[in-house]
Amino acid sequence: MDLAKHWRQKAARYRLEGQRHRVTGDVRFPAQPAIPGEDTDVWEPFVFSGQGEIYSFAVLRQAATGFEQIGPYPVALVKLVEGPLVSAQLTDCAEADLAIGQPVEMVTRRLKDMGEDGLLVYGYKFRPVLR
Amino acid sequence: MHTVFIIGTGTTPVAEHYTRTLTDLALEAFSAALQEVAPAVAPPDIGALYVANALGEALAGQSQLGAFLATATGLAGIEALRVEAAGASGGVALRQAAMAIMAGVHDLVAVIGVEKVTDKLDPEVEAGLALATDSDFEAEQGLTLTAQWALLMRRYMHEYGYMADAFAPFPVNAHANAASNPGALYRFAINADKYRKAGQVASPLNMLDCSSLADGAAVLLLASERRARELGLPTIQIAASALATDTHALHARRDLLWLDAVQQSATTALRQANLTHADIDVLELTDPHGIAAALALEASGFVERGTAPRHAADGGITPTGATPLATGGGYKARGDIGGASGVYQVVELVRQLRGTAGAAQVKDAQVAFAQCLGGVGATAVTHILVNTER
Amino acid sequence: MKQPDRPVGLVGYGVYVPRYRIAGKEIARIWTDGQGGVPVDAKSVPGPDEDTITMSIEAARNALARAALPATALSAVWVGSESHPYSVKPSGTVVAEALGTTPWISAADWEFACKAGSEAMTASMGLVGSGMADYALAIGADTAQGRPGDALEYTASAGAAALLIGPAEQSVAVIEATLSYVTDTPDFFRRADRPYPVHGHRFTGEPAYFHHIRSAATRLLDKLGRTPADYTYAIFHQPNAKFPQSVAKQLGFSNAQIAPGLLSPQIGNTYSAIALAGLCATLDVAQPGDTIFMTTYGSSAGSDAYSIVVTPTLLERRNRAPLMSSYLARQEFVDYAVYVKWRNELVLG
Known part of the structure; x- marks a missing residue:
């Protein structure tokens, strides 16, 4: 069972935390380690607003393992107002x-139920804006 | 640098081979290839074995397929390795094998593309394919490889003003060609009307615009030019081989509807072969969906951006068109054999260049273009094959 | 019960109600051939990806948005529920992480049937009122369980409410006073590892719900020297549509006073969330100077009573987050089959 794999992503999963470049102000999601040649601290944590719009979408009727019970389910590429997809x-x-x-907003939902003796994985999804 | 020739080929039919193991399939295709070159070539002549396989761990429960299949094919003890690059495994293995000959390390090698997928049920297969997406930020979000293509298709329709059924000509052509390929998974024709009525799988992708993964194995025997001439088998030259990479995650790409790695590998390959698009007589692309074929045709430079569906509708991809595609049925109708697909592609193109492709034969085909992708083009490998004797 | 050393109030509040509903008549269609009355018109149904944690997160985000405070200003995130997704593993830590309040924070889960949320509220008052914290978040949230076919199935619903407790001078509403009344009265309970609670039918009424609410409410009114007429609004726990109206009448509150906070006819009983959500819905329409009386109830058994005064600050903060009416307006009805699928009541093997 994956425990650490999900745990280490909690900032990104739960609250859409990515990174902002301290010098240029560029933002990116998800966070990545600095690449060789880059200052290791040049990217700082940045929490995205969660506001965005649908860039593309599809509705899946053949789910992968772990997602069978919620199907059919829609997936999307969401363009955040800050820029990243x-x-x-x-x-x-x-x-x-x-x-x-269409405008959408981030909500934190159950991503995956790993079974009776398993972890519940939570993470971001997007929904049509409420108001 | 040594020039590389394809001297022999072999395949199993693409099917749900429930009674057969991965080894059985590899052995059948390998034996068929040996048969083609016998008696000039015998197993002891083979210097190394390259196994192309994408899903061995996930779906077949077997790793270290190089040694595993070397033993199974009677080549025990030789240099053997497995090459994995998701759906591009076949093309990458071919390139590794060709490079060993180019470098002079070996002068006769075998490539076995093999995939055994039907031991697992559908959700596990989808999850296996989803391994080619970004695990943490795509697969764990519930996205699959099919979902990625569907997202690109929807965006493509939006940007260029197509309806979903504009993509029908791709599977219609693939099925028409597969009807005369005895080794194809789906040997029946479909039409645009059936496409329109097909149920949604990952809307806007419908059932008739999604390939099926199936079992199979395909084999290529490669030799240096000198060795090929000694053996009297010098016909199909690998005139170019180029590999490029891109991000796994779609969301990390600069321009979603442009497959950078495809463009780069295609451009490099054409330059290596000193050929232009007009020289290409027949193509194999990674075409599990119409959108995949469309984006590959565009990024490879065969048609302008946004025009591939119109090109297909105008007959451009049929055996008599400007860019004959999927003459053996492509991923859609021959079947998607995972990491073996790239090897099947080359076997089909060798048939075309030898003039033995039957009803889907492209007239006077002399130059062929094989391109396979891992994921949505995170890996792109392009090979150009030339018949040096016709 | 004494009152805090320093006055406290609500510096923010937020609610959450799932998008989905099932009609009481749809449940009756399955179990009673549609015969007989239903205790509520409809109840909220959590989507397949929702639970107490996810609903708590959204309600909490709304509360923080109203307060316009950074999440790190919080000293406690406390989640009251009888449907925590894990038996052992706090909901509070997930909510705290999602809000971005970790790691220097107290996080915990509370359980007291339908008043787990108000337990957290009273405890938050203590934490802030004693000066141990400036801000504490008290959440009531539930995806309530009802045995299929049981009377509870008509009402057991889903929702969340979050109250951000802080200094009175920063509040949208000041909590003037509170007290609690608790006995061991087994009107409703669920044993560990059992999926559905059992309830005492008519025993849940007079000796349980009515006695406890009346006791707490009367005592607080007496202590403050007030009468029901001194309040603009009132909220009582809502196990169905009838009980809160009956207890209001018994105490001398009018239908108009309880109307803005009476949510059960539309969304059922969201358990730990329902009284707090009723308070939030009342704050959505209240004006500065208005007074609000709230008495919660949790089975087996106890009630917490609160006297609350609205401040002018409410007007500037109210629209910083979705009102209850936004959540009520987006209702999407599902049939019993979809409801059963989402409740994981199908044996999928």
């Missing part, structure tokens, strides 16, 4: 409700 599930919506360009 994020791959994520959409929730609280029907396929007919969805369109490219």
Whole structure:
């Protein structure tokens, strides 16, 4: 069972924490280690607003292991207002409700149930904006 | 640098080979290839074995396939290794094998592409394919490889103003060609009307626009030019081999509808071969979905951005078109054999260049273009094959 | 019960109600052939990816947004629920991580049937009122369980409310006073490892719900020298639509006083969240100077009573987060089959 694999991603998963470049102000998600030649501390933690719009979407009817019980489920590339694209599930919506360009917002939901003796994995999804 | 020739090929039919193991499949294809070159070539002549396989651990429960299949094919003791680059494994293994000959390390080698997927049920297969996505930020979000292509298709439709059924010509062509390929998984024709009515798998991708993963093995025997001439088998030259990489995650890409690695490997390959797009007579691409074929045709430079569906609708991808595609059925109808697909592609193109491709034969085909992708083009390998005798 | 050393209040508040509903009549269609009345018109149903933790996170984010405080200002994140996703592993730590308050924080889970949320609220008052903390977050959240076909199945619903307790001078509403009344009265309980609670039918009424709410409410009114007429609004625990209206009447509160906070007819009983959510919904419409009386109830058994005064600060903070009406408006009805699928009541092997 994956424990540390999910645990180490909690900042990104739970609250959409990525990085901002201390000098240029560029933002990115997910966070990455500095590459050779880059100052190791030039990227600082940055929490995204969670606001964005649908860049593309698809509704999956053949799920991978671990996602069978929530299907069919929509997935999307979401363009965050700060710029980066994020791959994520959409929730609280029907396929007919969805369109490219539609405003969405981040919510923290159950991503995966690893079974009776397993971990519940939580993470970001996006939904059509509430108001 | 030594020039490399393909001297022999062999395949199993692409199918749900429930009664057969991974070893059985590899052995059948290997034997078929040996048969083709017998008696000039015998197993002791083979200097090294390159096994292309993407999902051995996930779906077949077997690793270290180099040694495993060296033993199984009677080559015990030789240099052997497994090459994994998801769906590009076949192309990458071929390139590794060709480079060993180019470098003069070996002068006759075998490439076995093999995949055994039907021991597992569908969700595990989807999860296996999803290994080619970014684990933490795509697969764990519930995305699959099919989902990635679907996301690209929706965006493509949005940007270029197509309806989903604009992609129908790709699977229609693939199925039409597969009908005459005895080794294809789906040997029946479909039409645009059936495409329109097909159920959604990962909307906008429907059932008739999604390939099926199946079992199979394909083998290539490669030799240096000198060795090929000694053996009297010098026909198909590997005129170019180029590999490029891109991000696993779609969200990390600069331009989603442009496959950078495809463009880079195609451009490099054409330059190596000193050829232009107009010289290419027949193609194999990673085409599990129409959108995949469309993006590869565009990034490879065969058609302008945003025009591939129109090109296909105009007959451009049929055996008589400007860019004949999937003459053996492609991923959609021949079947997607995971890491072996790249080897099947080259076997099909060798048939074309030898003029033995049957009903889907492209007239006077002399130059062929094989390109396979890992994931959505995180790895792209392009080979150009030339028939030096016709 | 004494009052805090320093006055405390709500510096922020937030609610969450899932998008999905099932109609009481749809449940009755399955179990009673549609015959007989239903205790609520509809109840909220959590989506397949929702639980007490996820709902708590959204309600808490709304509370923080209203307060316009950085998450690191919090000293405690306390989650009251009888449907914590884990038996052992706190909901509070996940919520705290999601808010970005970790690691220098107290996080814990509370359980007291339907008043686990108000337990956390009273404890937060103590923490802030004693000067141990400036801000503490008290959350009530539940995805309540009802045995299929049981009377509880009509009402046991899902939702969350978060109250950010802080200094009175920064508050949208000051908590003037509180007290608790507790006995061992076994009207409703769930043994460890059992999926559904059992309840005492009519025993849940007079000796349980009514006695405890009346006792706590009357005592607090007496202590403050007030009468129901002194309050603009009132909220009582809502196991169904009828009980809160009956107890209000018994105490002398009018239907108009309880109307803004009476949520059960629309969304059922969100257990630990329902009274706090009723308070939040009341704050959504209250004006500065308005007074609010709240009495919660948790089975087996106890009640917490609160007297609350709205400040002018409410008006500037109210619209910084979605109102209860936004959550109520997005209702999407599902049928019993979908409801059963999402409740994991199908044996999938």
